[in-house]
Amino acid sequence: MVEINDKYIEKKGATGSKTKEEPAPKNIVVANSIEESSEGIDIADRLKEEKILEADIEKKGDDLEIPIMIQIKNLSKWYGKHKVLKNINLSVKTGEVVVVIGASGSGKSTMLRCINFLEKAQKGIISIDGKEISVKSKKLHLIRQEVGMVFQHFNLFPHRTIMGNVIEGLVKVKGMSSHEAIERGKKMLDKVGMLEKADTYPSMISGGQQQRVAIARALAMEPKVMLFDEPTSALDPELVGDVLLVMKKLAKEGMTMIVVTHEMGFAREVADRVIFVDEGEVIEEGAPNIIFDNAQNPRTKEFLSKIL
Numbered sequence: 189m190v191e192i193n194d195k196y197i198e199k200k201g202a203t204g205s206k207t208k209e210e211p212a213p214k215n216i217v218v219a220n221s222i223e224e225s226s227e228g229i230d231i232a233d234r235l236k237e238e239k240i241l242e243a244d245i246e247k248k249g250d251d252l253e254i255p256i257m258i259q260i261k262n263l264s265k266w267y268g269k270h271k272v273l274k275n276i277n278l279s280v281k282t283g284e285v286v287v288v289i290g291a292s293g294s295g296k297s298t299m300l301r302c303i304n305f306l307e308k309a310q311k312g313i314i315s316i317d318g319k320e321i322s323v324k325s326k327k328l329h330l331i332r333q334e335v336g337m338v339f340q341h342f343n344l345f346p347h348r349t350i351m352g353n354v355i356e357g358l359v360k361v362k363g364m365s366s367h368e369a370i371e372r373g374k375k376m377l378d379k380v381g382m383l384e385k386a387d388t389y390p391s392m393i394s395g396g397q398q399q400r401v402a403i404a405r406a407l408a409m410e411p412k413v414m415l416f417d418e419p420t421s422a423l424d425p426e427l428v429g430d431v432l433l434v435m436k437k438l439a440k441e442g443m444t445m446i447v448v449t450h451e452m453g454f455a456r457e458v459a460d461r462v463i464f465v466d467e468g469e470v471i472e473e474g475a476p477n478i479i480f481d482n483a484q485n486p487r488t489k490e491f492l493s494k495i496l
C-alpha cells in the first residue's frame with residue numbers, strides 16, 4: 189500500500205501538484221495588503237480579497253488535474269444482433285491503472301480490442317492523449333501504435349529469436365534500422381528481465397518468460413497506453429508473480445494501463461480504480477478497497493462472492 193501511495197504522490201508531483209508548491213501569489217497578496225493599507229486602503233477589504241485569492245489558488249490546485257489519456261464516449265458494439273458493449277463511457281488519466289473485472293462473456297476483451305481498434309465498434313468516440321478518433325476513422329493504424337496490447341496467449345513467432353520478436357514491429361512498422369531496433373530491444377528486454385535470453389527461441393523459455401517478452405515487444409513501440417487482457421491467466425501459478433512484478437514496475441513508472449485480470453492481490457495493490465463490467469456495461473467503479481470490500485451493486489457483490 190505504501191508503494192502505491194508513494195507512486196501516486198510521485199505522479200501528482202510530476203504533473204498536478206505544481207501550484208501547491210507555488211505559494212508566491214499568496215505572499216505577494218500579503219505584501220501588497222500591508223503596503224496598500226499604509227496608503228489608506230481598508231485592510232478588511234484587502235484581507236477579504238486575500239481570502240478570495242487564497243481560495244482561488246486552492247481551487248486552481250484542485251482543478252489542475254492530471255490530463256486524461258484515454259477517453260471513451262458512448263462506445264457500443266454489436267456482433268450481429270447481439271449488443272456486447274452498451275454505451276461504455278470511461279476516462280483514464282495519464283498514469284492511472286484501471287483494473288477491469290467481470291464475468292466471462294461480459295465484454296471485457298471486446299472493450300479492450302475496441303480501444304485498440306482491433307475490433308471495430310459501430311458507435312462511439314475514443315480519444316488517446318487528446319486525439320479523438322471516431323470508430324469510423326480510416327487512420328486507425330496510427331492510433332494502434334499508441335496503444336500496446338498484451339494478450340492471454342502471447343503469440344510470439346516460434347521461428348524468431350526473442351530479440352527478433354521484440355524488434356519485428358520496430359523494423360517493419362516503424363521503419364527503424366536493425367541496429368537502432370536492437371539497441372531499443374535490448375533496453376526493453378532488460379526492463380522485463382529477459383535480456384540474457386535474447387538469442388534463444390520462444391520454445392526454449394517458460395510461459396511466464398514468453399509473456400514478459402510479449403510485454404517487451406509491446407513496450408518497444410513506445411505506446412502511450414498499455415492494455416492487458418488476462419496476461420497471467422494462461423500461466424502456471426508459479427510463473428504469474430514475475431509477470432505481475434513487471435506490470436507493477438510499469439505502473440510505478442507512470443504507464444497508463446487498463447488491465448483485465450482476476451488477480452485481486454494485484455488489483456488491490458496496483459490499481460487506482462477497479463471497474464466492474466456486466467453484460468457490456470460498466471455498472472460499478474471505484475477504488476479497489478471500495479469495490480472489493482464495500483461494493484454497492486448486487487451484481488458486483490454476487491460476482492465478487494464467487495471469485496474472492
Ligand SMILES: Nc1ncnc2c1ncn2[C@@H]1O[C@H](COP(=O)(O)OP(=O)(O)OP(=O)(O)O)[C@@H](O)[C@H]1O
Pocket residue numbers: 267272290291292293294295296297298299
Ligand atoms: N468474434 C465474435 N463473434 C461473435 N460474438 C463474439 C465474438 N467475440 C466475442 N463475442 C461475444 O461477445 C461477448 C463478449 O465477449 P468477450 O470476449 O468480450 O467477453 P469477456 O468478458 O472478455 O469474457 P472472458 O472472461 O471469457 O474472456 C460474448 O457474448 C461473446 O460470445
Ligand SMILES: [Mg+2]
Pocket residue numbers: 296297298417
Ligand atoms: Mg476475455
